[in-house]
Amino acid sequence: MTHDHDLVLRPTAAQTEAALNPPGGRTGGDLVVESLAALGATTVFGLPGQHALGVFDALRRSDLRYIGLRVENNAGFAADAYGRITGEAAPLLLSTGPGALTSLAALQEARAASAPVLAIGSQVPTAGLGGGRRGYLHELPDQAASFRGVVKSVHTVRTRSQIPSAIAEAWTSALTVPHGPVWVEIPQDVLLAETPIPVVTGGDTFPEELPPRPELTAVAADLLARAERPVIIAGGGVVRADASKKLRQLAERLRAPVVTTFGGKGAFPWTHPLSLQSWLEDRHTTDFLEDADVLLVVGSGLGELSSNYHTFKPRGRVIQIEADLGKLESNHPALGIHADARLALQALLETVGERTDPSAPERVRAVLDKVRDRIASQELTLEQDVLAAVRKALPPRAPSFWDMTILAYWAWSAFDAKAPNTMHSAQGAGGLGYAFPAALGAAVADPTHPVLAVSGDGGALYSVAELATARQYDLNVTWLIVDDGGYGILREYMTDAFGAPTATELTRPDYVALAESFGVPGVRTSPETLTADLTKALTAPGPSVVVLPAVLRMFAPTHRD
Helix, strand or coil, X not given: CCCHHHCCCCCCHHHHHHHHCCCCCCEHHHHHHHHHHHHCCCEEEECCCHHHHHHHHHHCXXXXXXXXXXXXXXXXXXXXXXXXXXXXCEEEEECCCHHHHHCHHHHHHHHHHCCCEEEEEEECCHHXXXXXXXXXXXXXXXXXHHHHCCCCEEEEXXXXXXXXXXXXXXXXXXXXXXXXXXXXXXXXXXXXXXXXXXXXXXXXXXXXXXXXXXHHHHHHHHHHHHCCCEEEEECHHHHHCCCHHHHHHHHHHHCXXXXXXXXXXXXXXXXXXXXXXXXXXXXXXXXXXHHCCEEEEECCCCCCHHHCCCCCCCCCEEEEEECCHXXXXXXXXXXXXXXXXXHHHHHHHCCCCCCCCCCHHHHHHHHHHHHHHHHHCCCCHHHHHHHHHHHHHCCCCCCEEECCCHHHHHHHHHCCCCCCCCEEEXXXXXXXXXXXXXXXXXXXXXXXXXXXXXXXXXXXXXXXXXXXXXXXXXXXEEEEEEECCECHHHHHHHHHHHCCCCCCECCCCCHHHHHHHCCCCEEECCCCCHHHHHHHHHHCCCCEEEEEECCCCCXXXXXXX
16 A cells, blocks of 8 residues: 655756756755755845855855845844735845844744744854854854744755755745744855755655644534624634634624734724724723634733733633644633634634624724724824824835834824735834834835835934845935934833933934935925825835924823823
């Protein structure tokens, strides 16, 4: 008897000939780029360094497209966005020690947002491994230890023959749900050594799917069918799983209102009669969620931001669908279903019956009216006008990337993303400097749409070097910098908590002149001309910078009430 798993694909005569007579002059670096190409990679991001030169030299002999950034952390953000937009593993090539460690903040964001990034770093020569302290440049006692608490998995290579399998294993890990960043490291001498190993051609990997347990979805379907006030919270897992259509089908079948988390923006139509939008930092929304007798949470761990700073206390039954096992019931007791959001929603659609509830849209409107009235009472017209201007200028399918800045905090709650997988921010890990380099990665992934990056002046200073990258590759990214003279949100936090801010005021450059010094067009705008200036910049080919001098304020929080 022959079993499927016993079948082996036999090489063709041409493949056999090529394997027996590999081209000369190849090194371990060639095995790296050949492995990536065999797995389906077409683009790599990174920054060269002394120990990694074997890989970068091999790029010269490959068909892979290389996008080089000026700072490793920014290269990581660009790879993160490429992975989010394409759903593919984004290779990130780094050097040893300082170069590798500089990427950690970006890899933390990728882990929090489930972005598939395949980081490949060099190592000191093999003789210096194991903490021997041979005094090599960039030497660390245990470089991989710095990554173990950040990435999904760590893969070490010590010989040339290990390279193809280690990269394939890492690739599979990055694309197994929940997606995330992985780390591979290879010593310098292994990368530089010539190799007789045949050219890598076989690279098929099969990330395992994560279906729900049928007995759990049966219970969930029964709870939802019998619920009187079901509500759905849709998180980033819905977007990553490309499950937005299934979410809408289930919500309409159940007549269940839907609120999207900040990571789940666009997972449900903003103007749908059942859409509670994204006002999670509002007590009216929190009260509504607490009143649900059955709350279905899909692709969210109900962390700090999604729970109104952990003030949310559900009174009904919670069903939680989550691909990250560690997040199941991590904040609230629930019927925990460890599964990919798409597969779990499909299982529910195959099981749950139709509900009738003509009052659901009316209850949704009542909540949104209360939210609207609360915001209207705070005299925040400027902030709402600026956000509306951005939305008007940005084409519906164009992606946007937001830094940790006051306008982004507004956007989390109040911005209509128009479509899934188009609005991205650094709210997973909360680091500064994400927006512009991430937007560059998105422009590389899909050049058919303009890309918008939104930063404050503080966050912009993390990324100004990448104006050179934008110009070098002529990437279609418009960078909106809201210049309020400092770390605006920290200024608000400190003033509120201590009566006065400290260390929040910044000396900053003339951003328009700075952009123009890189050969990037820049314009200074105003709230009144923002729509026109932003529209013009987004429709012009290549990179551009729009600077808006404005001091914006946040709406009052409700989690302290």
